[in-house]
Amino acid sequence: AALAAGAVLGNNYWWTGVAKYNEYQQMANYVNVDPSVDKGTSFMDAGSVYFKEGSSVDLTKAIAFRNGLTYCVAPIYSEPLEGTGNERKTAAGFVIPKSGTLDFWAVGTDCCGTTGTPFQCHDATSPFARSGLRIVEDNHKAMYQLAVQEWTATTGIPARNPLFFQWVVDPIAVEEHYRSLSSNSMFKLTCGYGIAAFFIAYVLHMVFRHFKVL
Template identity: 55%
Template sequence: MKLDAETNALIQKRLRQNLGFLEISGCAVLSTGTFSVVYLCRCSEIRHTMAAVAFLGILLVAGAGVLAMANATIRYRVRNPARTWLVATVSLWAGFATGFVVGDYYWNADTAKYYAYKEMASYVDVNPSVDKATSYMDAGVIYFKEGTSVLRSMALAFRNGRTYCVAPIYLDPLQNVSNTASSKTPGFITPRSGTIDFWAVGVDCCGDTGNTFTCGEAGIATARTGMRVLEDKSTLMYQLAVQEWSASTGLPSKHPMFLEWVTDPISVEESMLNTSINNFWRNAVGYFFASLIASYMLHMTLRHWKFV
């Protein structure tokens, strides 16, 4: 049975439409898959525990991109259908670049901290009035003795664009209310350790002068645990704040250690891991829909330019 020219043209048109849909959705899936692989190589346990495997994964994806680009170029030069290969190449490299940049961003923002805490030591029953920070330089989490708290009334705010807040962590009193104890610093009592090394800190959480210190969970009476601050830039600002505090009170702080004051550090670490997982899925789903739109637009543009 022969089809007339009009029916045949209609079938060919419908076939091209279906093929176009498959090309568009296929390129979106390819791009999202590439994004996901590279993202996980840059922002997951693979990067932390198997750096060589993560590097190899990225290298293999880049190699696939080079092969796709070479194939698209060859097909275009010999005038074979090349539109699908061209869009696939662009999609693959877009997924590679976006996955690398976004994965690296979230690694530095959140995920790296989780794995750093897992590798660092935890100490219990630390007395901030007796112990020195130099004994706990490998600490990630410190559980202080019962009764330890943050002296929020002696907090200080240091402004440098943002407000960096510091407050001493203490067990024995630091303020000499009666002025009966002998001290080189009138009005204050130097701790038995000879230094105030443990500090609760935070950003934009103590007002303009430090008089409303609410950083972390400093307002919760049962909190007595500190998680070490790992960001170098913040640590530098806190160091300057402590120097100012020490100069104003006369109390020494020889080797300050900066801590985020929390009630349950295990829950905080679990929250970091959950945040990392949620970030991946949110980014992957968002990227898929964005790549679907981009793939459609690129297909339509190339079709308009008579690419086959």
């Protein structure tokens, strides 16, 4: 029982923050990325991205995909996705980015309406946010991919190599939060195990004493 409990709690401790923090430490950081010009293929190893001034999340173009949780996605852009000029457009009237693909996406779970709006994931509504922290959970990325596929089918704008991010004010602060979270979990795990071990030892002692085993 102790071994099983240790395995479960240890696994929870690892995924609470340690795995995420360690993965971010091994990934690259990029600055001044232009989401309307740059392509996702150039940033496949990105852990955090600081986008160029003027970049933002198009909250009005968000979409949601439901599969148990609601998976919310919204495009990150630096130039409008709608226009009346001579920009290259899709059949649906949307402006195709200069890169020819829309690869940078702000995402989150259960943080938007059933259609995608209002989109309130992480710091999406903050005027000070201009950075993204990469999503590393593979099971979530698959769901976000399906949401983006639905979005591209509606707008006609390609998303050939979509990258998914938490839209945040300070990526470093979020990374440190994961590290702190894992440390707190370890402390609670250690204390909990110590208390449980003492309690079990006490109960066994009383049982053995009652039956005069000891």
